[in-house]
Amino acid sequence: MPATSQLAALYAVAFGGFVAFSVYLPTYLVTSFGLDRGDAALRTAGFVVLAVAMRPVGGWLSDRADPVKILVAAFVVVGILALAAAFEPPLMPVGTLLFLGIAGALGTGTGAVFALLARLVAPGEVDAVTGVVGAAGGLGGFFPPLVMGVVFGATGSYLLGFVLLAATAAAAAAFTATVVRRRAQCPAAEHASPDTPPQTGHRA
Template structure:
């Protein structure tokens, strides 16, 4: 059991005073529910290509590397796009940004569903589909501004569970395409995005006392880049969330190739992985509200290291392989929640959006490279083991950074 963290005592308040985001805070619950729903919907769109990877490989006669590139392109765009989107959210607020990004995402969704018919076409559509992955940088500063420090870990964990939109895609895309035609999943997502944009425009509200930073977007991004804690947290999130993204986009292809599963079966197993990781993210945030977040995060990286080594052995999928993958899902989910509990603790409120953009971008980029590495590894060695060994080494490095540099910053209580 991790030791209880005594440094995060709730702030004192006078009688009748209401903490922002507390039970009497009015809009905190609605803000959390709407932002989580928006995150899930846009992530559903963001992950549309992944379950179709094996099908598109056959239809377009792709190599293993080309298939990996196809499903990875939305990831890198959605990652890099978080940097300006996070800074813009600090300035413009989530009420403007959420519906705007949702509506812009409709365009590539419809293009992919009706017009893309070649590798180049899908790469172009996937590039702009990356817009759906940027909403993470909208929701984190928004939720952070509604909740007091002692409740942010759980609140941000609940919001982060919106990454379960990838599970919706994994569960439904292949099945809907088979039942109603290949266009139907894209049309359905486009309609849902439009509906969410309308609801968000009508009901979403930024807190009245939201801090609005001064200075240009570029100046604030440059200031965030100069913060050592932002760079450290970026690496840690690249390992935790990047690992989750990498598995969610490449696991269907891996299970099909390495274990001979049918595509529908592989998609459902991937959805199970995603659901478990999503469920564990709020758990990670809750643990960090009540216990030492450094120990929580370090423990998750230790588990990832051990299970990645086990996966590298490529033992039978049932039961050992399944246990390894589900354990990785749980550990990565806890890790993603723990990293942003540390963001809320170590970064000033007016900088959360800019820092979230950087950290979120690093997380997405962390999910971009592993599918490419796995595709190259299999193409060269006809084996995936090297990819898992590299994951184990990276997770071990993240654990070492957490227990040393990040622990020192948490003890000092400063973002500098």
């Protein structure tokens, strides 16, 4: 089902980005800023806690507004902050604020994806689609750390890796604002049974 693949792609960016940062952020902090591993792990824990805390906030906002708009805003914020982080500003306070902002946006995005799922998927298919989308998020977090490692090994800098993250977030925002928005505006057509007669727009 197209809706499943679209939601899986969006969750791969949102939750996958969260997983990737959780895995690779300690290495990045040690390599780029010379932190000891304990300090880097503590700062990463703060990133994780904020992202997790913002997930229900993303769902709450989506219940009160359009989840498409919430998701687009989250991806735009991730893109802007990732681009700023590419230039490795001082960790205190600018770098810390950038990473916390990315954490908050990714957490909000994960909540918005599942709010959107409830609107796009027929009730009888929610459980199956949720499993597929959740698996996509895990896979989405597998590749970015590998890419960051390859990029740093080849260039000695993380700039290109952050630029790729910003480009991915921008593409996800554009995809959500166009293709996913159109589907969200007419989900009933997809859920209709082939045996259901078309509505004529009037009653006898």
